[in-house]
Amino acid sequence: MALEHTNVIDLLAHDPETDEVAIIMVEKRAWDGSDLQLFQFQEKLNTYLSFALDGEMAEAYPQFANKSIRLQLECLENPDARMMQFIEMVKQQISFQGINFVLKVSLKAGESSCGSGCGCHGHDSEDHSHEGHCH
Numbered sequence: 457m458a459l460e461h462t463n464v465i466d467l468l469a470h471d472p473e474t475d476e477v478a479i480i481m482v483e484k485r486a487w488d489g490s491d492l493q494l495f496q497f498q499e500k501l502n503t504y505l506s507f508a509l510d511g512e513m514a515e516a517y518p519q520f521a522n523k524s525i526r527l528q529l530e531c532l533e534n535p536d537a538r539m540m541q542f543i544e545m546v547k548q549q550i551s552f553q554g555i556n557f558v559l560k561v562s563l564k565a566g567e568s569s570c571g572s573g574c575g576c577h578g579h580d581s582e583d584h585s586h587e588g589h590c591h
């Protein structure tokens with residue numbers, strides 16, 4: 457998946473090292489500094505926050521109901537300056553909700569996503585049915 461699929465949760469995984477639920481968005485395109493890509497990130501972010509905060513995640517995955525939440529953006533290269541400025545603002549704002557935000561730049565975005573090297577993979581279902589389990 458990529459940011460252009462704004463209503464899709466790319467990956468949901470439990471990180472046993474931090475005991476956080478990682479809700480991961482993957483961007484495989486190059487950062488182009490465009491208004492469109494920034495808008496798509498904002499829309500995807502809104503989808504993720506709604507999923508985490510409005511009870512949908514807790515209902516679909518009750519085992520994650522009382523876990524800390526980490527939103528994670530995985531990409532192949534560092535975002536452009538404008539996107540980084542927006543990400544810093546997002547980090548600050550969602551921290552008030554107790555949510556962490558992590559930017560992970562990797563040559564293989566989306567392949568080892570939860571931070572523990574478990575090999576969790578994303579899913580392109582719009583019903584959020586994928587759950588990556590880390591062992």
